Amino acid sequence: MHTLLIVAFAMIGGLALSRAVKKIHLPNVTGYLVAGLLIGPCVFKLVPQEALSGLAIVTQAALGFIAFSIGGEFKLASLKAIGKSCVIITFFQALTATFLVDAVLIACGFPLPMCLALGAIATATAPAATLMVVRQYRAKGELTNTLLPVVAIDDAIGLVVYSVSIAVAKALASGQAASMRSMVLEPLLEIVLSLVIGCAIGFFSSLVLRFFHSKGNRLGVTIAAVLLGVGLAKQFGLSDLLLCMAIGATLVNLREDAFELLDITDSWTPPLFMLFFVISGANLDLNALKTVGMVGVVYILTRSVGKYFGAFLGATVVHASDKIRKYLGITLLPQAGVAIGMAQIVLVELPQYGASIQAVVLCATLIYELVGPVLTKLSLEKAGEIPAHS
Numbered sequence: 001m002h003t004l005l006i007v008a009f010a011m012i013g014g015l016a017l018s019r020a021v022k023k024i025h026l027p028n029v030t031g032y033l034v035a036g037l038l039i040g041p042c043v044f045k046l047v048p049q050e051a052l053s054g055l056a057i058v059t060q061a062a063l064g065f066i067a068f069s070i071g072g073e074f075k076l077a078s079l080k081a082i083g084k085s086c087v088i089i090t091f092f093q094a095l096t097a098t099f100l101v102d103a104v105l106i107a108c109g110f111p112l113p114m115c116l117a118l119g120a121i122a123t124a125t126a127p128a129a130t131l132m133v134v135r136q137y138r139a140k141g142e143l144t145n146t147l148l149p150v151v152a153i154d155d156a157i158g159l160v161v162y163s164v165s166i167a168v169a170k171a172l173a174s175g176q177a178a179s180m181r182s183m184v185l186e187p188l189l190e191i192v193l194s195l196v197i198g199c200a201i202g203f204f205s206s207l208v209l210r211f212f213h214s215k216g217n218r219l220g221v222t223i224a225a226v227l228l229g230v231g232l233a234k235q236f237g238l239s240d241l242l243l244c245m246a247i248g249a250t251l252v253n254l255r256e257d258a259f260e261l262l263d264i265t266d267s268w269t270p271p272l273f274m275l276f277f278v279i280s281g282a283n284l285d286l287n288a289l290k291t292v293g294m295v296g297v298v299y300i301l302t303r304s305v306g307k308y309f310g311a312f313l314g315a316t317v318v319h320a321s322d323k324i325r326k327y328l329g330i331t332l333l334p335q336a337g338v339a340i341g342m343a344q345i346v347l348v349e350l351p352q353y354g355a356s357i358q359a360v361v362l363c364a365t366l367i368y369e370l371v372g373p374v375l376t377k378l379s380l381e382k383a384g385e386i387p388a389h390s
Contacts, residue, residue, distance in 0.1 A: 014035045072258070076253055114350075283347075
């Protein structure tokens, strides 16, 4: 089947299912994943398994733009305005989720590389799902003002944790003896090089943008920068997520018109992200679900507990109010794009565990996207930050 036909089927399926899920008040991402599952090789087989490998470039590009948009949230002036309390809470909830998932999965006897990968993926939240609820119900208040910066910072922390964990997991899965070089120096070098190259691309992009003023040309510069970042990362075995995040963070701090530039980019990426989610759903191997049932249950439960008590502990440390301690962790359960992206990378980085990890993450995403936004709304209502008429 021609690649363009596959892309057309994916887009048509994604658009159709996004309308269907809206009827039952579910996020678009849920519809995209279900659409991919239906047209993929496990159900109606409109897209054969061998054809999916030809779409890897789409998922790689989408991941680059997801990381780029996360980096765009890191303008230094905005970070100073957020304050250290939100940063401390974010570190606590992210790392608690990681350590708890790692510890429980290891205690259950699952392979160590799989445990490390799932623990790292557990950090990621879904800013889009959370923001959707906040905007839809016009939530305002202390909890909302804490929640939004926390979910923005969370994914950046998650990318760093993931880069370290996956490097260690790769070393363990390869069977090489554990050493300071393989467990610490090589992951650290990968992270540093990714950030340095990303910052360099962001710096030169900011200079090049001085010579282009139309929206089309400025969008072209941004796309070229992200694709260059992804390409270099793939070529030299670096973290494309961290590298592209560094591009976005550098640009947003060097350009006064950075937010206008990000808006231009955001207007182009929705179809790309839709394709990414549909392809991710098509890659779901239903047969793998039979063998990873317990892993999935443990992952969902321990991540949820880790997010809640991590946020509670962090809020307690910074002496936050009772409603932040009680409800913030519940609002951090949604998980989507970044987690799915990490699972996609695991397919390549840890092929012996990739299918199982992807099955766990995609199923967890479906559950979190069904339950998460509802719990977020209930938490904001309990905190008194959603108007009574909503």
